[in-house]
Amino acid sequence: MPKVLISDSLSPRAVEIFRERGVEVDVKTGLKPEDLKAIIGEYDGLAIRSATKVTKDVLAAASRLKVVGRAGIGVDNVDIPAATSRGVVVMNTPFGNSITTAEHAIAMMFALAREIPAANASTQAGKWEKNRFMGVELTAKVLGVVGCGNIGSIVADRALGLKMRVVAYDPFLSHERAVDLGVEKVELDELLARADFITLHTPLTDGTRNLINAESLAKTRKGVRIINCARGGLIVEEDLKAALESGHVAGAALDVFASEPAKDNALFGMDQVICTPHLGASTTEAQENVALQVAEQMADYLVSGAVVNALNMASVSAEDAPKLRPYMALAEQLGSFAGQITESGLKGVTVEYEGHVAELNTRPLTALVLMGLLRPLLNSVNMVNAPVIARERDIEIAETKRERASDYQTLIRVIVETEHRARSLTGTLFGGEKPRLVGIEDVPIEAEVSSHMLFIRNEDKPGFIGHLGTTLGDAGVNVATFHLGRTAPGENAIALVSVDQPISDEVLRKIEALPSVVRAKALSF
Numbered sequence: 001m002p003k004v005l006i007s008d009s010l011s012p013r014a015v016e017i018f019r020e021r022g023v024e025v026d027v028k029t030g031l032k033p034e035d036l037k038a039i040i041g042e043y044d045g046l047a048i049r050s051a052t053k054v055t056k057d058v059l060a061a062a063s064r065l066k067v068v069g070r071a072g073i074g075v076d077n078v079d080i081p082a083a084t085s086r087g088v089v090v091m092n093t094p095f096g097n098s099i100t101t102a103e104h105a106i107a108m109m110f111a112l113a114r115e116i117p118a119a120n121a122s123t124q125a126g127k128w129e130k131n132r133f134m135g136v137e138l139t140a141k142v143l144g145v146v147g148c149g150n151i152g153s154i155v156a157d158r159a160l161g162l163k164m165r166v167v168a169y170d171p172f173l174s175h176e177r178a179v180d181l182g183v184e185k186v187e188l189d190e191l192l193a194r195a196d197f198i199t200l201h202t203p204l205t206d207g208t209r210n211l212i213n214a215e216s217l218a219k220t221r222k223g224v225r226i227i228n229c230a231r232g233g234l235i236v237e238e239d240l241k242a243a244l245e246s247g248h249v250a251g252a253a254l255d256v257f258a259s260e261p262a263k264d265n266a267l268f269g270m271d272q273v274i275c276t277p278h279l280g281a282s283t284t285e286a287q288e289n290v291a292l293q294v295a296e297q298m299a300d301y302l303v304s305g306a307v308v309n310a311l312n313m314a315s316v317s318a319e320d321a322p323k324l325r326p327y328m329a330l331a332e333q334l335g336s337f338a339g340q341i342t343e344s345g346l347k348g349v350t351v352e353y354e355g356h357v358a359e360l361n362t363r364p365l366t367a368l369v370l371m372g373l374l375r376p377l378l379n380s381v382n383m384v385n386a387p388v389i390a391r392e393r394d395i396e397i398a399e400t401k402r403e404r405a406s407d408y409q410t411l412i413r414v415i416v417e418t419e420h421r422a423r424s425l426t427g428t429l430f431g432g433e434k435p436r437l438v439g440i441e442d443v444p445i446e447a448e449v450s451s452h453m454l455f456i457r458n459e460d461k462p463g464f465i466g467h468l469g470t471t472l473g474d475a476g477v478n479v480a481t482f483h484l485g486r487t488a489p490g491e492n493a494i495a496l497v498s499v500d501q502p503i504s505d506e507v508l509r510k511i512e513a514l515p516s517v518v519r520a521k522a523l524s525f
Ligand SMILES: NC(=O)C1=CN([C@@H]2O[C@H](COP(=O)(O)OP(=O)(O)OC[C@H]3O[C@@H](n4cnc5c(N)ncnc54)[C@H](O)[C@@H]3O)[C@@H](O)[C@H]2O)C=CC1
Pocket: 072, 073, 074, 075, 094, 097, 098, 101, 146, 147, 148, 149, 150, 151, 152, 169, 170, 171, 172, 173, 201, 202, 203, 204, 207, 208, 229, 230, 231, 255, 256, 278, 279, 280, 281, 282
């Protein structure tokens, strides 16, 4: 039974769902990094929010880990490249808390405009300072939305409802989408120059880190108010402090901080600053949503292989997962076979899907072909990192699909291009589930892949089988199955032999020296 650790505070619905789906679950929150490292080796899945840091170190200790599930959106606390290279799928719940977080940003904007937290504290202290608090109206003010994705666009929609004018900076926002949303798409400098309020909604990446700094603040209007419900690292806190002290920035409302938990921060204690402890996603509704979604997604992956909302792997629906399973074995075998007979540098791989298989989501199958292909070169390759590694090595990857079947009802063909030539391998499923090789280059064959195999290209001449049988027999190698194929009598031929034990280099050399043998290769699967 797969076992999952929940290491941040999640709604109890998550535990219920894991158990209902046949996944064992432990809840251990507030673990120190070394404590997490000490126990992570026991688990197949790790469910987190923003507090747990899934570092390279933690992943190195996670020998069984298959999936990290983020009950929420931001995954900057997960080392995704390290997870990818270890074959760990990282998933999040991209929509479950977006409305709630957008509402928090709007609440922060009102709180800033009317100084509600300070007015509350003063009133409850019995001061009745009616003349101290003079707010600003939101109507007709310009709201600058930096990052107009899921949350940014909900914020924009709410702000338009408040009769604000909304300008948005987001390099990936199309003009059509901007028009649909009713926002004006602008460049960052224009947003900075025009906005009365600026609200941040980008992920924290190398491209967005320190986006709000002394230089960008200098381009803003005097009296601007800044809201950050995205990630602390988007703002250089010291620069914001200086701009608040000088009076250039009138106020800042911050839900997130460069270092969290933020128990001590340069911006604390300033009159114009409003803080909440990373509460953007903290509503009953959002927490139910994300806990339920993450538990369902992780359990589906661990139990049936379905992949939804993964950040480092192609999706596989729960409906497709059982249909794909027999093809997964075939795809890996074809890739592995191709990898083992390919001796020079790989330039490109084309995977052709024909018949039934072409109706499925074939991206995971292509990932498995690549995994099989690259494994003879790299031990650490897996289904998750194979496409990344192939791209890093400039291997061109192509997929083609033909839904109409040819001789077989379903077929996968892998064509591998090297500097010197192209080779193809074709396979099908017998009885809907048994992988079979049905073609090696232009030679038809019908063979099952087994642990140890001998692949021979030979001239189609009498005597070959006898010589080969004697050589294997003399070496004490037992033949399990023997398959032959040829293009036409007397022409190109291949032999594919399953043997019960690995073939030594010495035996291989003897086979290569036999008359009629063009090339021989020992394969293992
Ligand atoms: N305070 C909290 O509790 C919460 C914070 N968040 C944060 O909010 C972030 C945004 O969430 P979503 O809107 O769901 O993500 P999203 O992926 O839907 O939108 C992010 C947008 O930022 C844009 N973007 C990327 N780089 C940019 C750049 N350099 N300049 C301008 N725009 C850029 C993207 O094109 C995208 O449209 C999350 O990554 C997370 O860090 C999310 C949920 C709760």
